[in-house]
Amino acid sequence: MGLILLAGVQKSNHLNVEELFRTDGGSVEIFRLSISAQRFQFLLRVLRFDDGSTRQQRKAIDKICHIREVFEKFVQNCKNNYTLSAFVTVDEKMESFRGKCSFRQYIPNKPNPYGIKIQALCDSKVFYTFNMEIYPGKQPNEGLVCDNSGLAVVQRLSEPIFNTGRNVITENWYTSVPLAEMLLQRGLTTVGTIRKNKKEIPPDFNVLRGRSVKSNMFGFRDNMVLVSHIPKKGKNVLLISTMHNDAKTDVETGKPDIILSYNDTKGGVDVVDRLCANYDCARATRRWSMVVFYAMLNVSTINSQVIYIANNSNSKSLRRHFIENLAMKLIEPHIRERQTQLNLPRSLRQRLSEILKIDEVTETAGRSRNGRCYKCGWQKNRKTKYTCHKCKKYLCLEHVVPSCSNCLTGDEE
Structure with missing residues (x-):
C-alpha cells in the first residue's frame, strides 16, 4: 500500500511495472529497494477481499459481495474516528472504470463518465469522508433489497448523525419535500436545489415571463422555505431550506441567504473528488473490486490528514508531503527487514542502510566471514x-x- 500511495504522489500510477522498477536511474529508487517487480505484480494479481470458496453463494444475493465486508469495515472506521462539523454534503463520486461490471454507471457531466458510483456523505468544511455506500444497481430478486431513491440514500448515509442538529446539503437528484420533512423529524435541517418538476412546487415558481434578472420569489410553509432565483435571462434556480425561515437577500449580489449558504457548503464531495484526482493512486485494472480498493486508499489519505491536523493544530504539512511521509512509514518496516537479508546484492543493502541511517557496523553485523x-x-x-x-x-x-x-x-x- 505504501508503494501504491507513493506512485500516486509521483504521478506514476499508470506507469508500467517495468518502468517503475528500472535500474538505470529513470524511476523512483524506493520501488526496487523495497520489493522486486515480480513480487509487486504477484501481490496485485492475487489480492482479494473475500473468501473465494463461498463467493458464488453470496453473489446470488449480493452483487458487491467481493468487497462488501472490507468496504464496510473501512467506512465504520471513518465514522468512529472523527466528529463532523455543523454542515455535511451528500453527493455521488464516480470511480473511473470501463471494464466488465453489472452495475457500471454512465454520468456524462462527471470527469470520469463511466465507472462505479459511490454515494458519500462528507464534511463541508474540512472535506472528511464520513459515510459511503456503493451503488449496486438492482440487486438479484432473492438478494438484498436496496432502495436506491434519493430519499432512501440520504436517510441511510445520514443515519449516524440523526438528532445532532446538523445541516445536510443535497443537490437536485436527492432533494425533495418528503426528504426535508423526514430529516426534520430526525433532528436535521437541509438546504438543497430541487428540480422544477416536483409536484409540491407551485406553478408560479416556474413562470419566468415578466421576471427580471436577479429577482427572487419566496414561498413559506411550516419549517420550510422555497426560493426561486433568476441568475440570468431564461434560467431559474429553485432551492428549499429547513434551516432558514426568512427572505433575507444579499444587498450587493441580490442573492438570497439560502443560495449563499448553499454555495458555501455544496462542494464537500466535489472537493474530495478533486483531492483524490490530484494524487490518484489507482492503477489500471480489469477488476472492479480493485477500483473500489484504490478509492478507499485515496479517501484514507484525505481522512488521515484531517485527523492529523485536528490533533496537531500547528502542523502546516502539504498534502503531498503528508502522503509521502505516510507511504514511507508504511514501507519502512519492510525495508528494515529486507536490509538484513544477506542474499541481496551488497550495493542494494548499502543503499538501504543509507536511507535507514544504519551504521555500517550494524549493516555488516552477523554476516559470514568468507x-x-x-x-x-x-x-x-x-x-x-x-x-x-x-x-x-x-x-x-x-x-x-x-x-x-x-x-x-x-x-x-
Whole structure:
C-alpha cells in the first residue's frame, strides 16, 4: 500500500511495472529497494477481499459481495474516528472504470463518465469522508433489497448523525419535500436545489415571463422555505431550506441567504473528488473490486490528514508531503527487514542502510566471514576473506591490488 500511495504522489500510477522498477536511474529508487517487480505484480494479481470458496453463494444475493465486508469495515472506521462539523454534503463520486461490471454507471457531466458510483456523505468544511455506500444497481430478486431513491440514500448515509442538529446539503437528484420533512423529524435541517418538476412546487415558481434578472420569489410553509432565483435571462434556480425561515437577500449580489449558504457548503464531495484526482493512486485494472480498493486508499489519505491536523493544530504539512511521509512509514518496516537479508546484492543493502541511517557496523553485523570473489564470478566460486576497504566487496588474492598503509588511509605526504 505504501508503494501504491507513493506512485500516486509521483504521478506514476499508470506507469508500467517495468518502468517503475528500472535500474538505470529513470524511476523512483524506493520501488526496487523495497520489493522486486515480480513480487509487486504477484501481490496485485492475487489480492482479494473475500473468501473465494463461498463467493458464488453470496453473489446470488449480493452483487458487491467481493468487497462488501472490507468496504464496510473501512467506512465504520471513518465514522468512529472523527466528529463532523455543523454542515455535511451528500453527493455521488464516480470511480473511473470501463471494464466488465453489472452495475457500471454512465454520468456524462462527471470527469470520469463511466465507472462505479459511490454515494458519500462528507464534511463541508474540512472535506472528511464520513459515510459511503456503493451503488449496486438492482440487486438479484432473492438478494438484498436496496432502495436506491434519493430519499432512501440520504436517510441511510445520514443515519449516524440523526438528532445532532446538523445541516445536510443535497443537490437536485436527492432533494425533495418528503426528504426535508423526514430529516426534520430526525433532528436535521437541509438546504438543497430541487428540480422544477416536483409536484409540491407551485406553478408560479416556474413562470419566468415578466421576471427580471436577479429577482427572487419566496414561498413559506411550516419549517420550510422555497426560493426561486433568476441568475440570468431564461434560467431559474429553485432551492428549499429547513434551516432558514426568512427572505433575507444579499444587498450587493441580490442573492438570497439560502443560495449563499448553499454555495458555501455544496462542494464537500466535489472537493474530495478533486483531492483524490490530484494524487490518484489507482492503477489500471480489469477488476472492479480493485477500483473500489484504490478509492478507499485515496479517501484514507484525505481522512488521515484531517485527523492529523485536528490533533496537531500547528502542523502546516502539504498534502503531498503528508502522503509521502505516510507511504514511507508504511514501507519502512519492510525495508528494515529486507536490509538484513544477506542474499541481496551488497550495493542494494548499502543503499538501504543509507536511507535507514544504519551504521555500517550494524549493516555488516552477523554476516559470514568468507564470501565469493565478485571478480571471479559464479563459475570459479572462489571464496575469500578479503574485502575492499571502500565498497566492502569480497576479492580473492588474484584481484587484490596491494597498497601501503599510508595510501590506504589517505595520509601519504
